[in-house]
Amino acid sequence: MLSGVRVWVPLAATLFRTSCLGGCNRMRSPQFRGFSWSPRLISRWNTRDSIDLPNEDNPRILITGGLGQLGVGLAEILRKQYGKENVILSDIKKPPPEVYQCGPFVYADVLDYKNLRELVVNYRITWLVHYSALLSVVGEANVALARKINITGLHNVLDLALESCLRLFVPSTIGAFGPTSPRDPAPDLCVQRPRTIYGVSKVHGELMGEYLHHKYGLDFRCLRYPGVISANTQPGGGTTDYAVQIFHDALSTGHHECYLRADTRLPMMHIGDCHRATVEFMQAPECQLSLRTYNIAAMSFTPEEVATEIRKHVPHLKVTYNPDPVRQTIADSWPVRFDDSNARRDWGWKSMYGLEELVSDMLSSIHDKRTSAGLPVS
Numbered sequence: 468m469l470s471g472v473r474v475w476v477p478l479a480a481t482l483f484r485t486s487c488l489g490g491c492n493r494m495r496s497p498q499f500r501g502f503s504w505s506p507r508l509i510s511r512w513n514t515r516d517s518i519d520l521p522n523e524d525n526p527r528i529l530i531t532g533g534l535g536q537l538g539v540g541l542a543e544i545l546r547k548q549y550g551k552e553n554v555i556l557s558d559i560k561k562p563p564p565e566v567y568q569c570g571p572f573v574y575a576d577v578l579d580y581k582n583l584r585e586l587v588v589n590y591r592i593t594w595l596v597h598y599s600a601l602l603s604v605v606g607e608a609n610v611a612l613a614r615k616i617n618i619t620g621l622h623n624v625l626d627l628a629l630e631s632c633l634r635l636f637v638p639s640t641i642g643a644f645g646p647t648s649p650r651d652p653a654p655d656l657c658v659q660r661p662r663t664i665y666g667v668s669k670v671h672g673e674l675m676g677e678y679l680h681h682k683y684g685l686d687f688r689c690l691r692y693p694g695v696i697s698a699n700t701q702p703g704g705g706t707t708d709y710a711v712q713i714f715h716d717a718l719s720t721g722h723h724e725c726y727l728r729a730d731t732r733l734p735m736m737h738i739g740d741c742h743r744a745t746v747e748f749m750q751a752p753e754c755q756l757s758l759r760t761y762n763i764a765a766m767s768f769t770p771e772e773v774a775t776e777i778r779k780h781v782p783h784l785k786v787t788y789n790p791d792p793v794r795q796t797i798a799d800s801w802p803v804r805f806d807d808s809n810a811r812r813d814w815g816w817k818s819m820y821g822l823e824e825l826v827s828d829m830l831s832s833i834h835d836k837r838t839s840a841g842l843p844v845s
């Protein structure tokens with residue numbers, strides 16, 4: 468009797484995991500880079516109940532491209548939930564000293580497969596958040612590099628996630644849509660013919676991840692982010708960057724020169740909502756996900772609308788418009804609104820910041836930062 472219990476209890480637990488948590492249990496022996504894995508064995512090891520092994524409720528997380536706009540903030544939230552040592556931030560750049568103080572930071576080059584694999588093995592990584600990418604404007608200025616980082620780098624990460632049975636998060640974007648996509652709103656599934664290398668690489672990522680999910684059971688998760696607005700970190704060369712810069716200009720010179728037309732409407736999101744969406748989506752049980760790539764929405768505004776809202780706090784803000792043809796053409800090809808009803812229905816997504824909350828939070832955070840740095844506030 469006792470031995471029957473010993474056999475059946477773990478078996479029942481495994482069957483539950485297989486039916487609800489899925490993932491690599493459903494894999495059909497992929498062969499990549501000369502390795503042939505027994506998925507069942509990998510899965511057993513990765514989900515084994517143990518105090519010191521990472522498991523479903525206690526993941527070990529690697530974040531690539533961690534020194535961009537999103538990595539440090541996401542690491543902070545994940546470290547609060549899963550422990551400082553269980554979240555490894557990485558980049559090819561040298562971080563400022565305070566990043567080292569917050570938790571583990573390692574060098575990781577997404578173009579170096581062996582380097583990535585060593586990290587995954589040594590740190591017993593179970594979740595990977597892949598933030599390395601060149602954004603829309605810098606991508607157009609250096610197409611060859613964007614192709615390398617955004618496509619070759621992604622392939623390394625996909626192969627590694629498959630081999631090591633990782634839960635893999637890759638962000639996508641409003642940039643994954645193009646002029647022939649429905650714009651108001653853009654649904655999850657529709658025509659996607661972007662005209663930037665950034666957008667092309669992101670559609671490629673969505674499709675590769677979904678393909679590997681359907682064929683081998685890779686636990687691939689992808690959110691299409693709107694333009695992300697943050698006070699403490701700078702975006703790195705995107706079309707939506709004006710929506711961060713305008714707050715800094717409002718409190719420094721009181722003048723913002725906008726590279727988009729006053730009426731250019733784009734989907735946007737406060738970084739707090741973006742991080743929360745990412746964490747909630749990563750934590751969602753697989754059985755709740757009817758899709759692997761979801762739009763997430765919070766608000767849509769034009770430069771003139773955000774300026775009007777800022778003027779409620781900084782009445783002297785002056786904005787002049789000097790549209791840059793490259794960025795204006797990109798923005799005009801993107802959706803003005805996202806339909807995120809699938810994310811709301813499947814895993815309970817709901818934004819918390821509207822335009823009013825976003826503007827007052829941005830202004831007070833930047834105000835505090837300037838004051839503590841001894842900088843004047845206009």
Ligand code: SER
Nearest residue numbers: 602603640705706707
């Ligand atoms: N923020 C990005 C960009 O503007 C869009 O995802 O390129």
